[in-house]
Amino acid sequence: MLTAEQSERLVELRRDFHRHPELSHQEHRTAAIVADRLRELGLHRVRTAVGQTGVVGVLQGTRPGRTVMLRADIDALPLTEADRGQPYRSVQQGTHHACGHDGHTAVLLTVAELLTARKADLAGTVLFVFQPAEERVGGAEGMLQDRALDPRPDACFGLHLWNELEVGQVDVRPGPIYASADAFVITLTGSGGHAAMPHQAADPVLASAELVIALQTLVSRDSPPIEPAVLTIGSIHGGTASNIIPNQVELQGTLRVFDPVVRQRLLDRLRAVVDGVAATFRVTPEITMTDCCPACINDTAMAQLVEGVARRVVGPRNVGSSMRTMGADDMSLFLNAVPGCYFFVGSANRERGLNSPHHSPTFDFDERALDVGVQMLTSVALEFLERG
């Protein structure tokens, strides 16, 4: 589907984004390149600053029809990329496209180019959504508030390059594929005192130790055993010296669940367990929910459509349906608004050592995955519109 020249430009584009990564809601250079390219294509409409640094382009086909939305995330992560001698290494110390969003952006721009070339026989409208700040799961919300979904799509699709799959493979399944994420901060406040006279104080250190254990019962006792759930306390801070009982301890954690009903139940239990432990140890609890994001749940019919396309693009033997992750992605907000499907495009190459985990300093992928991504999204959009 792509000419050699188009493939080359696609790789160049990805490498340019890779060299110049930008953190969540600071994607000014990336957004400017995206907007310029979409304008050059002569799209019907290009909007910038949608949800701060997001860009939306609208391609209207010559024939009437439905509207399909394609989404790419554009932000990078706050970590330094390892030097493996790659010529396109990040020039921004401390910022690295360690999740493949550089690839997603380059893929969607190329898809826009290919679909624009077919404008004359395109039935319907394509909405290209370039979303900022996925890594902080805050970008989609801002875009929705800024009416990114205009015109209102009938379906939405997106892909994630995935290093747990070899290049040439695609994985798609109906139902949940990314978990909901609820990040929280718990502070336990007691009354400080002397380490040798604990009876004169209320000890938030002991209370927090009990709480870390007690919170694990959300997963082991409150969640149905066949439903995946995970709760991690990733940070715990309090105290200054061995002979002082501090008056406050702060814990930070995250809860990940696929099922929205289980999610609500566990959030209720989280509050109850915190209150109960705090009461036991005579400390005052406070819970602040920080970043929250629902699960990505694929529509069955849309997942079937993507699977059919994948079978043609990479061959039936290379299409899987087993990938799910307890990670979160705010593509979920679009999927909640419009039926759609988010799927994985394999990007690892074990032989070439391109299989580091996402978010790691050595993360990189086999760029042949970009071609697969372009073919997938282009064909998915065309198939959805052609079905009318």
Ligand SMILES: [Zn+2]
């Ligand atoms: Zn990521």
Ligand SMILES: [Zn+2]
């Ligand atoms: Zn990502």
